[in-house]
Amino acid sequence: MERSVTKRVLITGGASGLGKSLATYFLSQGHHVCIVDVNDERGKQALESFSATGTQGEVFFQRCDVTKADDLQAAVNAVTDRWGGLDVMVNNAGVAGGGPFDWVSNEDWQWIMDINFFGVLRGCQAAVPIMKEQGSGHIVNIASMAGLLNPPGMSSYNVSKAAVVSLSETLVAELEPFGIGVTCVCPSFFKTNLGESMRSPDESTSDNLAKLMDNSDELSAEDIAKMIHDAVQNKGFLLMPHDKARAAWEYKQQDLDGHLKIQLKLARSVKDRAKPKSRP
Numbered sequence: 001m002e003r004s005v006t007k008r009v010l011i012t013g014g015a016s017g018l019g020k021s022l023a024t025y026f027l028s029q030g031h032h033v034c035i036v037d038v039n040d041e042r043g044k045q046a047l048e049s050f051s052a053t054g055t056q057g058e059v060f061f062q063r064c065d066v067t068k069a070d071d072l073q074a075a076v077n078a079v080t081d082r083w084g085g086l087d088v089m090v091n092n093a094g095v096a097g098g099g100p101f102d103w104v105s106n107e108d109w110q111w112i113m114d115i116n117f118f119g120v121l122r123g124c125q126a127a128v129p130i131m132k133e134q135g136s137g138h139i140v141n142i143a144s145m146a147g148l149l150n151p152p153g154m155s156s157y158n159v160s161k162a163a164v165v166s167l168s169e170t171l172v173a174e175l176e177p178f179g180i181g182v183t184c185v186c187p188s189f190f191k192t193n194l195g196e197s198m199r200s201p202d203e204s205t206s207d208n209l210a211k212l213m214d215n216s217d218e219l220s221a222e223d224i225a226k227m228i229h230d231a232v233q234n235k236g237f238l239l240m241p242h243d244k245a246r247a248a249w250e251y252k253q254q255d256l257d258g259h260l261k262i263q264l265k266l267a268r269s270v271k272d273r274a275k276p277k278s279r280p
Contacts, residue, residue, distance in 0.1 A: 006057065007031040008083040010075060012066055012123055013093030015042035018142065018187075020049075021221040022090060025229050027055040032083055036064035036075045037093070058083075066093045066119030072126040080130055088232055089127035090140040091120040091164075098154040100270065109156050116160035121167060131180045138181040138232050141168045145188045145245040149252065152263055153270035161186075172237050181235045187224055188245035218242055 009026050013019040014035025023033045027050060037043045043061035050059050062078050064071040079086050097104070097112040120141050131137030146154055147161030168184035175182060224241050231239045240246040252259040 005030075007087040008079055008085055009033045009088040009090065010079050010086060010127070011035050011090040011092055012064065012072075012075075012119065013037055014090075015039055015046040015061070018221045018224060019090070019092040020046055021225040022092065022228060023059065024050070024053075025222070025225040026088075027057045027059055029229065030056040031088075032058040034060055034062060034075065034079045034082075036062050036071075038063065038065045066091075066122060067114050069122045069125065072122045076126040076130060085134055086127060086130050086137060088138050088140065089123055089131075090142070090228075091123040092140075092142045093119050094142060097156045097160075100153060101155045104156050112156045112160050113163075116157070117163040117167075120164050124167070124171065128175065128180070131175075132178045134179075136179045138183065138235070139168075139171065139175070140183045140185060140228060140232060143168065143184050143186045145186045145240065145242065145249065148186055148240075148249050149245070149259075150263075152267035168237075181232070183228065183231045183236055183239055185224075185228055185231070185239045185241070186245075187219075187240075188242035218244065 007026070009023075009031050011019050011022050011026075011033060014023050014033070015037035016039070019035065019037070023035050023046070026033050035043065035046055037046075040063055043063065047059065047061050060078075060082070062075050064075045066072060076086060076089075094116045095112055097108055124139055124141070127137065127139060131139075141164050143164040144157070144161040146158045147163075147165045150158045150162070165184055165186065168182050172182040172184075219241055227239060227241050230236075240249060248259075
């Protein structure tokens with residue numbers, strides 16, 4: 001990324017959770033930020049919070065549904081119209097889903113893929129042309145350690161995030177000749193509002209996710225936001241913020257059979273605690 005001073009940043013899902021923390025950190029570093037979100041009220045509240053604390057950079061909100069390509073293109077156009085270009089595109093918007101494989105409906109599969117994967121794809125499609133024209137830019141795709149480790153009981157979520165990893169790895173090579181960098185972020189559990197979006201036919205899945213997030217104290221959303229900012233500055237590709245999850249991934253690379261044995265133990269736990277809400 002050639003611009004080294006003020007960067008022009010667009011963040012999807014930017015009104016809450018990690019997206020808001022990213023906006024806060026980029027603004028604190030003097031960058032201009034457009035937060036887009038499907039929730040108008042949260043967008044307004046985020047702007048109010050930025051005003052109350054003060055920012056070094058400019059910020060505005062635009063409503064955007066990442067399931068609609070036209071919305072994402074309009075958001076990119078709004079940034080370029082206002083600031084003359086786009087330096088960092090953060091595809092952060094996402095939802096949660098899970099449950100035993102044969103309990104998850106096709107409708108829920110389509111829902112999670114439409115947001116978690118195709119939302120990222122649409123964001124990339126909207127941002128890449130202007131970045132190619134500029135000869136510079138950086139794309140940040142928020143995936144998950146679930147897309148690398150594939151824990152049982154989370155098939156739809158795992159697949160949606162694994163697709164983001166695959167897309168990102170493809171683009172990091174394909175876009176480099178055009179001066180465009182790519183960072184793929186794979187966090188583990190941390191305290192955020194992701195659980196609010198959870199869809200699962202299994203009562204225990206939502207309960208377990210809430211417990212994992214409540215008990216996660218290794219890193220905060222603010223910590224991860226800073227790490228992402230630094231990865232963009234350093235043009236890093238794969239960011240795995242959590243040490244324990246990174247160690248699990250490294251173990252998988254070294255001993256796949258050993259990793260699968262751990263997965264089998266987890267699968268038995270998923271089977272034992274499953275509580276169906278209703279079978280599709």
